[in-house]
Amino acid sequence: MFRKPVVALSLVISTLAGTGAGTALWAQTPSPMPPAATPSVVERTAKGPTARNFQVGVYLNVQPDCTSGTLPALRMVTPPINGTVSIKRGKVSATNYKQCLALEVPGFIAFYQSKADFVGSDEVTIEVKYPAGRTEVQRIRIDVGGSGGGAPAGPKAPAGQKI
Numbered sequence: 001m002f003r004k005p006v007v008a009l010s011l012v013i014s015t016l017a018g019t020g021a022g023t024a025l026w027a028q029t030p031s032p033m034p035p036a037a038t039p040s041v042v043e044r045t046a047k048g049p050t051a052r053n054f055q056v057g058v059y060l061n062v063q064p065d066c067t068s069g070t071l072p073a074l075r076m077v078t079p080p081i082n083g084t085v086s087i088k089r090g091k092v093s094a095t096n097y098k099q100c101l102a103l104e105v106p107g108f109i110a111f112y113q114s115k116a117d118f119v120g121s122d123e124v125t126i127e128v129k130y131p132a133g134r135t136e137v138q139r140i141r142i143d144v145g146g147s148g149g150g151a152p153a154g155p156k157a158p159a160g161q162k163i
Helices: none
Strands: 007-015 022-030 040-048 054-059 073-078 083-097 100-114 120-129 135-144
Touching: 040 054, 054 120, 054 135, 083 120, 100 120, 100 135
Parallel strands: 040 135
Antiparallel strands: 007 022, 054 100, 073 120, 083 100, 120 135
16 A cells, blocks of 8 residues: 655745845655554454354454444455355443443444355454554454354253253
8 A cells, every 4th residue: 555655844944144034945844654553463263153143253442431432444354265254333231341340332243154055164354443543453263063053062861851
């Protein structure tokens, strides 16, 4: 991406020798370009059933006073090969998050849904840009399997008995 340099105008006053008269000159000096911030890379995992929507990420911006800041911008860098990712806007309620005892803020929630017959591993990469300038690249490995959710199976009872 090409960045156009910002030009700062500075007023230069020079005094002509022996006349006492001042001359104003406008000089353009390029302002220093801040170094491009290197995004932090985060590796995450998610697990869910085949051909059903399940949550793979939550994106919000909580301020130090426990209120919501501007939501981050999300961009899919690498889409999943065996499914789709969709983003929905919702309210996120939390307790004991950072210094906040309880909060409810808006957020973006990412959902993944695999193809109907897919079982295995998929991956998506999402770039998250926060308003303060911080950028995070999230690589999410998604394990897709069967029609069951993430709940483990309970104990089995012998035939004819209830637990």
